Each structure stands twice: as C-alpha cells, then as structure tokens.
Amino acid sequence: MEIQEIRTFGRRHGKKISNHQQWLVDNVLPVILPKNIKKAGDFILEIGFGNGEHLRELALQYPDKIIIGAEPFMNGVSSLLSSIWDESTKAIKPEYKNIYIWPDDVRIILKNDSAEFLPFKLSQIYVLHPDPWPKARHEKRRLLNSDFLNMLSSKLENNGSIIIGTDHHEYYDWVLNQLKNTSLKIKSTDVDIIKTRYQKKNKANTVAPKYIILSN
Numbered sequence: 342m343e344i345q346e347i348r349t350f351g352r353r354h355g356k357k358i359s360n361h362q363q364w365l366v367d368n369v370l371p372v373i374l375p376k377n378i379k380k381a382g383d384f385i386l387e388i389g390f391g392n393g394e395h396l397r398e399l400a401l402q403y404p405d406k407i408i409i410g411a412e413p414f415m416n417g418v419s420s421l422l423s424s425i426w427d428e429s430t431k432a433i434k435p436e437y438k439n440i441y442i443w444p445d446d447v448r449i450i451l452k453n454d455s456a457e458f459l460p461f462k463l464s465q466i467y468v469l470h471p472d473p474w475p476k477a478r479h480e481k482r483r484l485l486n487s488d489f490l491n492m493l494s495s496k497l498e499n500n501g502s503i504i505i506g507t508d509h510h511e512y513y514d515w516v517l518n519q520l521k522n523t524s525l526k527i528k529s530t531d532v533d534i535i536k537t538r539y540q541k542k543n544k545a546n547t548v549a550p551k552y553i554i555l556s557n
C-alpha cells in the first residue's frame with residue numbers, strides 16, 4: 342500500500358480460512374478485481390461490505406449494473422467469494438457475475454494518483470455500519486470524515502447518491518457535523534434497507550439504525 346493513511350479498519354485477518362477459500366482468493370479474486378472491469382456502464386460501490394450479504398442483494402437487485410465491493414478484512418472477502426462461487430460448475434454463479442471485489446482500503450481505488458484508481462464515476466455509494474471507533478482517542482480513525490466525504494463526492498455521478506447507515510447514533514451526529522465541510526446535500530433520511538450481518542447481530546434491535554442519503 343503506497344498511500345499512507347490513518348487506518349480506519351480493525352483486523353485484516355481473523356481465524357484461518359479454509360483451503361478452499363484460500364484457493365478462491367488465489368484464483369478467483371484476481372479475475373474480479375476492479376481493474377478488470379472492461380464494460381462501460383452504471384457503477385455501484387459498497388464500502389466495508391463485511392461478509393457481503395448486502396453486496397449480493399445489490400447484485401440481484403441491479404443485474405444490469407456493475408457492483409464493486411471494497412473490504413480489507415480477508416475473512417469477509419473469502420466468505421463472499423464462497424457464496425458467489427458455484428463449485429459444481431467451477432464458475433461464479435450467473436446472478437453474481439456483475440460483482441467485482443477490491444480486497445483492501447477503499448481509499449486506494451478512490452485516489453486519482455493511485456495506480457489502482459477507478460477511472461469512472463459511481464451512481465450509488467453505500468457505507469453500512471462503518472466502524473464507529475467510539476473512544477475519543479480513536480476518533481481520527483473514523484472513515485466518514487469530511488476529507489473522505491469530499492473524496493466520495495468527487496466520484497459521484499450528477500444524480501448519484503451516497504447511502505450511509507449506522508446504529509451508532511453518536512457517530513451519525515458526528516457525520517452530520519462533518520458534512521458542514523463538504524458541499525454534499527442531504528436528500529433523505531428515510532431508507533428501507535436490507536439487514537446486514539452487523540445489523541442482525543443486534544438481535545433485540547434495541548438501537549434502530551439511522552440512515553442518510555447524500556447527493557452533490
């Protein structure tokens with residue numbers, strides 16, 4: 342990684358992945374890196390997709406669009422690879438052929454001085470349950486700071502949307518404050534979104550997630 346940044350994520354590796362998952366990382370992942378996108382089209386990005394439940398929903402919901410997921414946690418990446426791979430045909434399941442994966446910090450593909458830069462604009466950008474980094478001394482690790490929001494804004498199509506969801510209400514308010522240093526506008530706070538793994542962990546649903554949709 343050539344870009345020196347404050348790290349916004351926790352671990353890159355959890356428990357050891359299976360041999361089959363490692364095979365998918367070594368053989369399938371290189372084929373679906375964003376640099377292999379050849380088509381023009383409509384692009385959607387999900388940042389920090391975790392195990393990829395919502396990303397797969399996006400792929401099904403928008404079969405004609407290209408869905409790019411960024412996630413540095415390799416156990417999440419390998420879990421998504423397992424769920425889009427059909428072992429019987431030894432190919433990606435047809436309904437997930439529109440998925441591309443960036444297995445690292447999303448800022449690497451968003452910075453225009455990076456070799457991995459995504460050279461196109463995005464119609465939708467999702468950030469669902471970003472790490473809240475609740476301790477004051479970790480606040481600098483929060484991904485959705487104004488610099489990052491400005492970076493997302495520059496990658497957004499004219500009528501594009503940034504969709505943010507979190508059940509950490511203090512972080513939500515912090516993001517609203519960060520918006521003051523951007524030109525992004527609030528389009529809506531009323532979003533009906535499928536439950537991600539992180540959200541499902543909050544079984545009693547004691548804290549309702551809050552959403553915000555932003556546009557340029």
Ligand SMILES: C[S@@+](CC[C@H](N)C(=O)[O-])C[C@H]1O[C@@H](n2cnc3c(N)ncnc32)[C@H](O)[C@@H]1O
Binds near residue numbers: 389411
């Ligand atoms: C709390 S988890 C939520 C995962 C998933 N969105 C969900 O709701 O289940 C936050 C995720 O964001 C990822 N993340 C943090 N910083 C990131 C970055 N700079 N680029 C891409 N992903 C990042 C983390 O690795 C982690 O998997």
